Amino acid sequence: MSANSRLTIAAHALAWIGLYQRQGHEVATSEQIATSANTNPVVIRRLLGELRRAGLVESRRGVGAGWSLARELESMTLLDVYEAVEPGPLFAMHRTTPDQGCVVGHGIQPAMQSIYEGIEETLRRELARVTLENVLRDVLAAPR
């Protein structure tokens, strides 16, 4: 499907900020998170910017600036993150309108549309069952 890593990196960043704050720090910088995720700070800033728009994190500017959680990890689910960073649908329709003179060409899009909506609703329910607190717990439970 040409899957991307946006949800993974966003969850990584949130877990990192959450853990860092529990260790007594005020804010985390995109530089620190980027080092942990082994990517570029701008990539992190872009993703966190989308999470800020969704009300999941806050940012401060100036010296000693950085990112902090806007809510507790328990109150954030993977669905919140998914909706913040993945706007589009899971499955695409035809790129060009199918032949409307053909019975199948005419009926296929409404048919698939409603099937896809049901499937995406199920996906959302699954994502909503996992909190970022769950994610952090699983992260810390990994054997070393």
Place this chain on the structure above:
Amino acid sequence: MSANSRLTIAAHALAWIGLYQRQGHEVATSEQIATSANTNPVVIRRLLGELRRAGLVESRRGVGAGWSLARELESMTLLDVYEAVEPGPLFAMHRTTPDQGCVVGHGIQPAMQSIYEGIEETLRRELARVTLENVLRDVLAAPR
């Protein structure tokens, strides 16, 4: 996510072949299906080739050649089609290995991996609930 239309086009092709055979024809050509889907015959042949590898359709060559169903539409589900045309996972991990010296960087991949596996399993169950017979029925039920 940069969703693609492979599942949609494959379902379109199968519904088209199924309906065509019910109208008494032996085989359907990629040309005919491409006209209905408003795309190029090679695109259809490529997709149907993957469905053939999965045992969903058969092809004949020579004059009067074309494609036919290898099984009844009732016995095919969207999961069969999905697995035939979408090999990869839904969500990707980091493109580069995260910092293994960091607790989060070390634990994030196994954590997300197991979460994603559960979600994809649910997706598969949903896809398996829809047969191509269901799809064709919905297609024919579309208002005109």
Place this chain on the structure above:
DNA sequence: GTCGTCGTAACACTAATTGTTACGACGCTC
């Protein structure tokens, strides 16, 4: 032997994702 269709390679085009550099904006500290 002819002809229509598949099977497949090759290539162009587009779009999304990711990485990178650059630089102004901001606000704390001195």
Place this chain on the structure above:
DNA sequence: GAGCGTCGTAACAATTAGTGTTACGACGAC
């Protein structure tokens, strides 16, 4: 108010997947 570190964002390159297109050999019915 000067200096400094970090965000915010634009711009661009590199890579990749998906799709469309042309071309042509392989095949098999007639």
